[in-house]
Amino acid sequence: MYKLPHPRLIHLLDAVSASPLTQDELAQRLNVSTRTIRTDVALLNNVMVNHGAHLLHQRGSGYQLNIYNPSTFEHFLSRVQNTETIPRTSKERIIQIQVLLLTAEQGVKIDELAETWNLSRTVIQNDMVDVRSQLATFGLSIESKPRLGMLIQGPEMAIRSRLTQLIYIEQKETKQALGFISTIFPEKSQQIFAARFREVLTNHTLYINDIGLRWLTLYAAVTLHRLACGKELTEFSKNDVHETTLPIAKALFSALPMLLPANNHEIAALAIHIQARIATNQALLSQGVQHEADALVTHIFDYIYQNYPYDVRDDALLRRDLHNHVCHMIIRVKHHVATINPLAEHIKQHYPLAYSITLSAIADWIRETGYCMTQHEIGYLVIHIGVGLERNYHLGHRTPKALLYCDAGNAATLGLEAIIRRQYPQLDMKTVYSPEQLITADATQADLIITTMPLANREIQSFVVDPFPTQHQLEELGKQVLVDRTHSYLLDKYFSKAQFLYLDDVIEQSHLFEQVCSHLESTELVEEGYRASLQERESLVSTMMGEYIALPHSIELFAKRSMVYTVAAPRGIEWGNGEKAYLIFFLALSKCDYEEAMGLYDLFQVLINKKLGKSLSQCETFKHFKTLAHLELQ
Incomplete structure (x- = not known):
């Protein structure tokens, strides 16, 4: 048995053994910096120098494993992977504690775990919060007894389901399960x-x-x-x-x-x-399952029709596909049949509107049935509904807005308007008849002012044309019309100084929810029920959306107007499953502009992709935050 200098090196070796990965991809998988990746690669190469393999870096493709002595490397690999590893991160400990609880014939003691892993009792107790939360999703709880320790409580099928899921995750991610999983199974x-x-x-x-x-x-x-x-x-x-x-x-x-x-x-x-x-x-399905699936599909369609500006009740293809999926889903969630959706996080990020609608539509059904509905199952359901909405309604495409003013009289104005509409039919254009209206207009009213005279409005970009524009002017106008201003527009419309908090303190997630919800309720920005709905949403699926950024929001629409309450927390806030949120966007959405406001998810996705959570969390003022965000979104 050969022990590597750091358990993380096993994960690094597993990651690059299948296909080449870049520094950024490895850093994201292992939850470390790119600098740490470079250090680990050098360390691993030193270890493998006499064991038949080497990690090579190729520009454009990243790190890949070069095996020049297969038999020697296989021998080395078998000894390394059979080494019992100690969980390194909170995330790994949370998984291993669950496996211990689910397989133990006697109680598991926190003090013994702390001693075995050379950690403080406080660290283990902090991990237990997430352990309890994840087990609760399966209807399982932990009972602590004096001198015996912690014991798992709950249905036998739920215990088997969670244990099966944990083994699948570990074997898929590390090829060999962590710790003693590979010994038992x-x-x-x-x-x-x-x-x-x-x-x-x-x-x-x-x-x-x-x-x-x-x-x-x-x-x-x-x-x-x-x-x-x-x-x-x-x-x-x-x-x-x-x-x-x-x-x-x-x-x-x-x-x-x-x-x-x-x-x-x-x-x-x-x-x-x-x-x-x-x-x-x-499919081998009982009549009961098929009737239950019919009822759920009808409920989802009716709920969408009654609460959102969409009607998919007559989409026969969506109904058929959704019914087939829901039949199998009901069997799984009703009888604790574990599953993993490898795209669960991506679906949450890239289908935000469908995700929110789906979660709202099935929340009552989950409460009534008590079925084990995990984020993996929700993600699969979202895909079907998202595809149906996209097919019937072209969601996510914001129309650019413009104000038109012509000082050459009504006839010239009508002619200019007709020319522009014919050239750019996608432009949402409103004609005004007074230059004062243009001077006082703000960025929420238009992206662009088209005028036949120079203007003093500095907030909105203006474009000057002739009453009978030349082809060159129309082409130049097209460059302004077709540019994507969505992110800057959303930043200006939904973010404000009054809804910004710089929090340079260590605070628990529950206390943050209490503080923000109290503010939104006291200022009458949200209706009664927002707080409870937000907490329920978090209990169903974590609102961590990527590196350092969280997007807590309610299941239903309680806001009187859509807005974002921004919290910059440079010290970080524990968000569950070993993750910390440094930049938190509380979404309060309203029915009146719900679809447009869902474009905020695209904005947040850009911030996540650019890894701006940490840098934006350092902004002590809203002005600094908005300026930096605008710069990054250009």
């Missing part, structure tokens, strides 16, 4: 199970893709472990089980190294997992 056993399962499924003419088979295999491995611990299922509803899957589930259990035959509840549970993993065109 060796990948070699999983590979044997997968081969046996494929043979059984083929004999029953049932197809499950490789990812689905991996999930099924992991569930089987977790089930064997739980049975060995004496945690046999004593009840499981067969209402949603399709009868044809029961003999298949029984055959799969026969392929496992069972000490005793599986009882009927275990067979029914495995049958549900089979139904959840098979291909859509082979």
Whole structure:
């Protein structure tokens, strides 16, 4: 067994073994700076110098693994990956603590964890906040007993589901699970199970893709472990089980190294997992699931129609696709069948309008059913609704606005207006008949002033044309019309000095929510219910949107006018799952301009992509913040 100088080097080696990655991509994956990446690469190369491999950097493609002695490197790799690693970050500790709790036959003690990992008790207690929060999503809780430690409480199927999901995440991200996961659930056993399962499924003419088979295999491995611990299922509803899957589930259990035959509840549970993993065109669904899916799809469509300016009730393609997806989704969330959406964070960032609408539409359904609806499932649902909205309504395209003034009389004004509209039909143009209106106009009214006389308005850019413009003038006007001013426009319209807070103190997320919501309510900018809805939104899905930036907002629309309350927190605020937010944008959205305000997500995405969370959080005044933001958005 060979121990690397730092556990992070194992993750670095895993990351570059599949394909070349740039410094920025590696830094983002490992949650460190690019400088640390360069240091780690040098350190790893020193370690591997006599072990048959080397990390090379190529301009344009990044770091890639060059193996010049395969047998030597394979031997080195096997020794390194079998080394038990200590969780390095809060995120890793949160995962490992959950695995410990979910696999422990006796209680887990905080003091013992702190001693094993050479950390303070306070650090572990801080991690436990996120541990409890993540387990609560699955309907699980932690009970602390004197002298025994912490014990997991909750449905057996929920325990298996969360454990299966954690193993899948760890094995996918690091190839070898952290710590003792690989000891309890060796990948070699999983590979044997997968081969046996494929043979059984083929004999029953049932197809499950490789990812689905991996999930099924992991569930089987977790089930064997739980049975060995004496945690046999004593009840499981067969209402949603399709009868044809029961003999298949029984055959799969026969392929496992069972000490005793599986009882009927275990067979029914495995049958549900089979139904959840098979291909859509082979769907084996009970009448109850199909009726429940019909009701949910209708509820979503009706909710969108009643609360938003969109009507997709007659979109037959969306209804069919959504129904097929929801049928399988209900089986998963109802019976704790774990899944991972690799694009969950990207969907949250790139489909903001659909995400917000979807979450609002299903919030009541989640509360009523109590189903285990994770951000992974929500993300898949958002994709379907987002595609449907895009197909029916061309969302996210802001029309440029202009004010037109011509001092050559009404006839010339009408002629000039007709020429410009014919040349640029996408321009939202309003004709005014007094130069005073132009001088007093502000940036929220127009992006551009088109005039036949020079103006003194310094806030809005003006463009001077002749009453009968030349072709050159029209071409130059086109350069002004077609430029994307959306981000600057949104910054001017929805941000203000009155809604800006520089917070140079260490504060908890809950206290920040209390402070900001109290301000918004006392100034009557939001209606009653905003605070509770914002807290519920955060409990459903974290509002961290990228590096250092969080976007907390309510599920429903409570604002009297759409606005952004900005918090610059240079010390950072703990936001859950080991992440810190330094720049926080509280969104308060109104029905009257909801669709336009959703363009704010594009603005935030630019700030995230440019990694401006830390730098903008240093701005002590709104003027400084706005100036710096404008510069970066140009």
